Amino acid sequence: MPKVGMEPIRRKALISAAISAIHARGSLDITIRDIASRAGVSQGLAHHYFGSKDRLIVASMRYLLSQFSEQVRSGLQQARAPRQRLSAIVRASLGEEQFRPEVVSAWLVFYVHAQESDQARQLLSIYLRRLRSNLLHELRPLVGDRAPAIAEGIGALIDGIYIRHSLRSGPGHFRDGHRLVEDYIDLQIGFTQAGSGSVSDA
Amino acid sequence: MPKVGMEPIRRKALISAAISAIHARGSLDITIRDIASRAGVSQGLAHHYFGSKDRLIVASMRYLLSQFSEQVRSGLQQARAPRQRLSAIVRASLGEEQFRPEVVSAWLVFYVHAQESDQARQLLSIYLRRLRSNLLHELRPLVGDRAPAIAEGIGALIDGIYIRHSLRSGPGHFRDGHRLVEDYIDLQIGFTQAGSGSVSDA
DNA sequence: GTTTTTATTGAGCGGCTGTTCAATATAAAA
DNA sequence: TTTTATATTGAACAGCCGCTCAATAAAAAC
Numbered sequence: 417m418p419k420v421g422m423e424p425i426r427r428k429a430l431i432s433a434a435i436s437a438i439h440a441r442g443s444l445d446i447t448i449r450d451i452a453s454r455a456g457v458s459q460g461l462a463h464h465y466f467g468s469k470d471r472l473i474v475a476s477m478r479y480l481l482s483q484f485s486e487q488v489r490s491g492l493q494q495a496r497a498p499r500q501r502l503s504a505i506v507r508a509s510l511g512e513e514q515f516r517p518e519v520v521s522a523w524l525v526f527y528v529h530a531q532e533s534d535q536a537r538q539l540l541s542i543y544l545r546r547l548r549s550n551l552l553h554e555l556r557p558l559v560g561d562r563a564p565a566i567a568e569g570i571g572a573l574i575d576g577i578y579i580r581h582s583l584r585s586g587p588g589h590f591r592d593g594h595r596l597v598e599d600y601i602d603l604q605i606g607f608t609q610a611g612s613g614s615v616s617d618a
Numbered sequence: 619m620p621k622v623g624m625e626p627i628r629r630k631a632l633i634s635a636a637i638s639a640i641h642a643r644g645s646l647d648i649t650i651r652d653i654a655s656r657a658g659v660s661q662g663l664a665h666h667y668f669g670s671k672d673r674l675i676v677a678s679m680r681y682l683l684s685q686f687s688e689q690v691r692s693g694l695q696q697a698r699a700p701r702q703r704l705s706a707i708v709r710a711s712l713g714e715e716q717f718r719p720e721v722v723s724a725w726l727v728f729y730v731h732a733q734e735s736d737q738a739r740q741l742l743s744i745y746l747r748r749l750r751s752n753l754l755h756e757l758r759p760l761v762g763d764r765a766p767a768i769a770e771g772i773g774a775l776i777d778g779i780y781i782r783h784s785l786r787s788g789p790g791h792f793r794d795g796h797r798l799v800e801d802y803i804d805l806q807i808g809f810t811q812a813g814s815g816s817v818s819d820a
Numbered sequence: 821g822t823t824t825t826t827a828t829t830g831a832g833c834g835g836c837t838g839t840t841c842a843a844t845a846t847a848a849a850a
Numbered sequence: 851t852t853t854t855a856t857a858t859t860g861a862a863c864a865g866c867c868g869c870t871c872a873a874t875a876a877a878a879a880c
Contacts, residue, residue, distance in 0.1 A: 422827060442734025445647055448868065458829050463869065521733060528726050530785060532644025540785060569798050573771070576778025583732060583742060596771050603805050624857060649837065660859050661838085671838065 426465055427475070429455040434476045439521040444473065444529055474535055477526050480519065481543055487513055488550065498554040499605070502570075505550055506597045509574045520582045547571060559608040566604045573597050628667055629677070631657040636678045641723040646675065646731055676737055679728050682721065683745055689715055690752065700756040701807070704772075707752055708799045711776045722784050749773060761810040768806045775799050 433454035437446040448469050452462045466472040491504035513519070530537040548567055555563035577593040635656035639648040650671050654664045668674040693706035715721070732739040750769055757765035779795040 426827090443646060443730060445645075447866080449866095459868085460829055460870090461827080464828080469868065524730050524733070527781060527785070528645060528730050531723060531726065537785065544782075544785065565798065565801075568794070569775070569802065572775055572778030572782055572798065574778065575781050576774030576776065579729065579777050579781055580746075580774055583729075583739065583746065592770070596767065596774065599767075600771065600802070603809055606809075607805055628857090650839085651837080662840090662859055663857080665839065666858080 431476045431479050435518050435522045439518040501554045510593045633678045633681050637720050637724045641720040703756045712795045
């Protein structure tokens with residue numbers, strides 16, 4: 417078996433510990449000592465591998481974003497038709513993986529953090545652009561030039577459902593969120609086909 | 619002229635200063651010294667009137683919520699028909715007043731804070747319930763028993779548009795948000811009247 | 821077996837924080 | 851005027867924070 421150095425192991429453990437600490441505290445107001453202790457190492461080691469608290473935070477954010485991206489990618493690989501690919505995106509955005517309590521807390525906190533940190537805002541913007549681009553690509557053949565507005569609507573609905581979920585106490589409520597977005601998509605598609613909009617030009 | 623004590627004046631100044639500080643910092647990680655200095659008084663005075671930092675934060679949150687409630691109330695007083703009252707609610711929720719940068723920051727921060735503070739969560743729940751109740755009351759005569767789902771959709775859309783706005787850089791984007799919600803409402807109403815749903819029973 | 825690299829610790833430093841409190845100035849009441 | 855209540859300050863305190871660093875243990879390289 418290949419003996420690897422400790423670095424990747426510790427990095428991952430510290431990132432997980434940071435996300436867990438953010439959830440426990442409900443904000444970015446967490447201490448390196450707390451994170452290190454959750455990861456089972458000393459404060460010094462956290463600095464050794466990440467240099468500063470800020471860099472550890474950014475690394476955690478990047479980790480969450482990359483995990484979400486992979487969920488989307490894997491979902492899209494199993495769907496061919498545009499309408500089904502839309503569902504795949506919704507499923508990835510509101511999937512159980514994204515609703516793990518720690519993950520929800522971290523996303524919320526990062527959204528807020530993006531207001532003060534340029535780096536955080538840049539990272540989130542990438543996520544927003546990619547999601548928008550994915551939605552547009554699938555919507556265009558279905559609704560023509562109404563795609564931009566509908567993509568914005570879907571994105572806002574997803575974010576709104578997500579943030580509202582975080583205020584509820586209980587566990588469930590997943591399926592309702594999906595349904596809400598799916599109905600929205602179907603309504604908009606139906607309206608386009610029966611309404612005054614251009615019935616596509618391809 | 620009626621000579622009032624300093625208390626109400628200082629309380630309001632400190633609350634405004636707190637909201638301003640939250641905006642500047644982008645989080646609740648602010649110091650009493652900073653708040654007091656923005657209000658033009660000493661740290662000691664802030665404690666004299668609010669007792670603790672926590673109570674000052676909660677007072678600021680309450681202030682924002684009450685101001686929003688009044689916007690809704692005043693909007694509803696000028697509209698009679700259900701469909702127009704819905705527009706009034708949307709207008710209050712996505713009005714310029716709510717998009718003042720300081721207000722946006724404060725709302726976001728409070729949403730996150732609600733995850734750790736029971737008091738904050740309770741306050742936000744009241745806002746959510748009242749908004750939902752208002753929407754349901756106007757939706758029922760228009761869409762019958764589809765009202766709950768549509769109310770949830772409208773609420774999520776509003777919150778999503780709000781949170782997404784906070785990540786944009788520029789000033790504008792107000793009108794687009796309104797339009798998105800109004801279209802959603804019209805689509806849902808149209809679908810109800812032409813679709814398979816119960817056409818109301820009143 | 822010696823040297824060098826990696827892994828890890830925890831004490832310590834300077835600095836900032838919420839809060840307390842004694843002191844004082846101002847205004848109201850007597 | 852004297853007394854009392856209100857308004858206001860800023861120094862002081864105890865405590866926590868991010869971060870540095872010298873010390874050491876273990877592993878790899880030689």
